[in-house]
Amino acid sequence: MSAIDVVGQYGAALAAGDMGALAATFHPDAVWHQPGANQASGDHVGPDAILAHLGRFMELSGGTFVLETDSATEAGDLVSATVRFRAQRAGHDDLDQHGVDVFRIAGDRIAEVWLISEDQEAEDRFWGQG
Template structure:
């Protein structure tokens, strides 16, 4: 299975909300790199932690967070996808941004994910300040 096919399985699981299938696309020591300076920022390690992290997106946005993959390309074990993500949150302007997600694939699973937003300051403002 090619790296882009592995990321395609991940994307299909995200789109359908199938967390079991999503977890099955991740290595046991997967690292999710969440950029910025907000309450969701930082590195998340392991499939269970990644699922919990995605759950926080849904909780903070009261279930309105959505992610759509627009295109994907691969170079060996790396896959870059262009994405659009949206969410609503009381007391904040709506979040509607494009970005790039970069995946490093090992075998038939994702080992690392980096997220890049088109407006990190705006995303930080939307999600709120990281707790001290």
């Protein structure tokens, strides 16, 4: 399976809300690197922690968080995907940004994810400090 196919499975599982299939796309030691200085920032290790992290976005946004992939390209075991993410949160300006997610694939599973937002400061303000 190609690296881009693995990321495609991740995207399909995320869009369908299939948490079992989503967890299966991650290597047991996968690391999700969440940038910024907000309550969601930091490294999240392993499928359970990553799914809990993604669930936290839904919790904080009252279920409004949406992530869409615009396009993806691969180079060996790396895949970059241009994304748009949106959410609403009481007391905050709506979040509506584009970004790039970079995935490293190992053994047909996602081993690492790095995220780059177009405006990290605005994203930090949106998610807040908790």
